[in-house]
Amino acid sequence: MRHLLDARDLTRADAVQVLDTAAEMAATQSREIKKLPTLRGRTVVNLFFEDSTRTRISFETAAKRLSADVINFSAKGSSVSKGESLKDTALTLQAMGADGIVIRHHASGAPHLLAHAGWVDAAVVNAGDGTHQHPTQALLDAFTIRRHLADRGVAGSGEGFDARRGVGKDLAGLKVAIVGDVLHSRVARSNVQLLTTLGAEVTLVAPPTLVPVGVGTWPCTVSYDLDATLAERPDAVMMLRVQRERMSAAGGGYFPSPLEYSRLYGLDQRRLATLAEHAVIMHPGPMNRGLEISAQAADAARSVVVEQVSNGVAVRMAVLYLTLAGSGTAAPVPTSKEL
Numbered sequence: 471m472r473h474l475l476d477a478r479d480l481t482r483a484d485a486v487q488v489l490d491t492a493a494e495m496a497a498t499q500s501r502e503i504k505k506l507p508t509l510r511g512r513t514v515v516n517l518f519f520e521d522s523t524r525t526r527i528s529f530e531t532a533a534k535r536l537s538a539d540v541i542n543f544s545a546k547g548s549s550v551s552k553g554e555s556l557k558d559t560a561l562t563l564q565a566m567g568a569d570g571i572v573i574r575h576h577a578s579g580a581p582h583l584l585a586h587a588g589w590v591d592a593a594v595v596n597a598g599d600g601t602h603q604h605p606t607q608a609l610l611d612a613f614t615i616r617r618h619l620a621d622r623g624v625a626g627s628g629e630g631f632d633a634r635r636g637v638g639k640d641l642a643g644l645k646v647a648i649v650g651d652v653l654h655s656r657v658a659r660s661n662v663q664l665l666t667t668l669g670a671e672v673t674l675v676a677p678p679t680l681v682p683v684g685v686g687t688w689p690c691t692v693s694y695d696l697d698a699t700l701a702e703r704p705d706a707v708m709m710l711r712v713q714r715e716r717m718s719a720a721g722g723g724y725f726p727s728p729l730e731y732s733r734l735y736g737l738d739q740r741r742l743a744t745l746a747e748h749a750v751i752m753h754p755g756p757m758n759r760g761l762e763i764s765a766q767a768a769d770a771a772r773s774v775v776v777e778q779v780s781n782g783v784a785v786r787m788a789v790l791y792l793t794l795a796g797s798g799t800a801a802p803v804p805t806s807k808e809l
């Protein structure tokens with residue numbers, strides 16, 4: 471894998487390879503000595519033009535656990551605030567010898583430009599661009615669903631599935647509901663692509679005003695009725711953050727109002743009680759407690775929100791390994807003994 475820019479670039483085999491590599495990485499993280507020598511001598515730059523807690527910290531942790539040198543770059547406090555362009559920032563990083571650049575940018579397409587404009591030789595990993603894509607979030611979500619559901623036999627299949635090692639499984643036969651502000655959500659776009667590539671059936675649930683134009687071409691079903699979707703017993707319910715900052719940036723308020731929103735689309739105590747026994751609750755974070763998700767749902771035993779964050783480290787270790795140390799999709803998946 472040269473770069474990771476878009477969930478649509480991953481075939482089923484690519485995605486399973488990342489998940490299997492992440493499983494090996496996760497196994498190494500339960501040991502006393504967590505650090506692996508895999509990326510010793512490589513430099514990874516975390517280039518963040520937009521705020522982040524989980525993604526930035528987990529990429530930093532992942533790179534350090536692989537023994538890479540890490541440079542954290544935040545637009546705030548850098549020469550970007552003096553007007554420096556993405557190109558000149560990229561040329562500066564190239565001059566400093568970056569091997570990998572993890573980029574989050576408010577403009578959709580910025581990671582693609584960085585990877586293909588010829589400014590840098592580094593592998594580029596998209597850590598979220600505008601409302602477009604967040605592929606490592608989708609990978610960690612798939613990893614979390616697989617751990618909870620496919621690995622426990624709820625569903626999942628896959629050519630080359632190795633039951634003993636628990637690798638090779640996809641998400642075939644699983645139903646995932648993604649609920650909320652789909653319009654502004656790069657997480658929803660990436661998850662629809664990746665989860666369906668892995669065989670899951672995805673239903674998007676949102677108020678009509680928060681459904682993007684063109685959603686009819688996406689490989690999923692769209693519903694405006696959360697209760698009707700929950701009655702179909704999804705295996706995973708992924709709540710999305712209502713992105714109020716992107717709504718005000720667009721110059722308007724939104725409909726429904728917060729009160730109507732939580733009544734119609736919030737995961738509350740009543741809806742929580744209707745979920746299938748094995749169903750998991752997910753949220754990419756940060757959460758608006760009391761708006762899209764109640765405190766009871768966020769903190770429920772079936773909530774895997776915190777686990778999503780810890781799985782993010784293993785998944786990002788796998789992505790850094792496959793883009794910086796691997797040699798394309800044919801690279802063998804390392805076992806925890808080999809790493």
Ligand code: CP
Nearest residue numbers: 522523524525754755
């Ligand atoms: N899920 C996610 O991208 O969170 P952060 O914005 O905190 O990185």
